[in-house]
Amino acid sequence: MDDQTDSPDDYHAICLRNAARARGIATRYVQGVYSRFQPFPSRWLDLAVGGQDYLFACGMLLVKGGDPWRGLGLHINEDAALLTRDKHRAKDFLDARGFSTPAGRVFRRNDLAAALDAFGSFAGPVCVKPNQGFKGELVFPAIADRSRYEKAVRRVAARHQKILVEESVAGQVIRFFFVRPRVVAVKLSRPASVVGDGNASIARLIDLKNALRDRRAVPGHCNIVVDDDLRDFLAMSGRSLDDVPAAAERVFLRGTSNGATGADSLDCRADLHPSYVDVLTAACNAVPGLNLSGVDVMIRDPAVPARHGNYWILELNRNPGLPPFHFPWRGEAQDVSGAILDALERGFTPAAASSSRPLTTTTFE
Incomplete structure (x- = not known):
């Protein structure tokens, strides 16, 4: 079933559609279910780039067809799925390769007693969240007393199988938009205030x-x-x-910095030391199969060069949102949709070809 009208709530698809039209790429909307295990979303932007068909909705990009388990197609980050779906595993992977991440532990819901007892093993405030959560749901940072901690653990356990408890780090949350092989945009995610x-x-x-x-x-x-x-x-x-x-x-x-929780997206390129782009480019290229990601990083002082103790990689998002870059609360737009289409046109290049070229200001209409 085709539908040529815009869905007012999927600005992600609208961003990509507008960028495609500006390049003369034909698009249409189609209906379909991603997989029998994940029956969402139902409405997709269909486009062909570089001789390959793709489907896109709500930040999720699929290579169309070719998988009997997923009738629509394979996720663009399919080969990195084990890491992008598991926050703790991803941080262990990055930490082992020299990148800074918050120290933490993961607990199963059926071992709730161990999770509740873990509070005393941290020297300072902690953050409690689902190990496979999204959009800032059930994320409780900066917990400094046991009663709040136990309440947070029980709330996460009521909805999720795995509870992640980690040190709560302070600073500003910067999202780096990665399109292999390089970071193409950055923004400050300021919590509701x-x-x-x-x-x-x-x-x-x-x-x-x-x-x-x-x-x-x-x-x-x-x-x-x-x-x-x-x-x-x-x-x-x-x-x-x-x-x-x-x-x-x-x-x-x-304490969360997601758009769904009232955060502001701000252009912060002028205030960010360029070494962070180098670090995040290297971190993303170190993850096999990671082609497209929004990487959230807590930075204590963005003007200071990247070093351990001043930044912590929080998570790799496999379905990064487009609208906050195209439509910031303050600052100039960054054309992440165009960067995605450029990468699809040329084919994703290997990590060895990565470059931390300076981020430029792009006008999006």
Whole structure:
């Protein structure tokens, strides 16, 4: 079944479709199920590049056909699946090759007692999250007391088979968009926050921020939802929704930095030391079969050269989102869709050909 109309909620496909049209590449929408094990999504952008057919939806790129288990096609990162689906395994792999990652342990749900006892084995605050989670769901960073820790572990265990507990590292989360063989874009993922004016409460500032989001309607930037997790995060710093922040004071509302949790995507190329692009290019090329990824890295001070103790690779995302780069909250767009199409046209080149060429400003329309 074909459908030529746009789906307003899949800006990922719209980004790639627009980039394809700018290059004279024909596209169409088709319906289909990825596999019998993963019956989603149902609507795909179909395009042919470099003599090969591809399907794309919600950040997922498939090489069309050729697999009896997956009727639509093979994932572009199929050969890297063991690492991209397992956060702990990926970090062990990268750590063994000299890249900095947070120290951590993974526990099975049926060994909940061991997970609960692990809190005392960490010297500082910890982060609890699913070992195979996505979109910032059930991620609890900066936990410094046992009661919050046990609550977080039980919440993750209620929904996931494996619980990842790791040291909670501080800094700014930078996402590096990798299209083999190089990093093609970077952005700062700033957690949901508000800036005080000296008069309004945090609750009122959230309303004002959401109203601004509604007016600007920047794709990929969801409204800030006030829930128990947000209240708990404020409580960890001794604050509540009724507090009145000082003028120009930024108050962070969550520890996660995903668009789905109200984060802002900011162009940070001018503030990032170029050595990080070199490090992340090497890290991604070290992963066999990793062709396309959004790599989240916590960096204590982005202006300082990359070194252990100043950066930690958090995870490799196998279905990286496109809209935050094309539609940043602040700064210029970066044409990651064009970079993907360029790579498909030439064929993904081996790691030995990688280059950390300077990232350039690209206008996307």
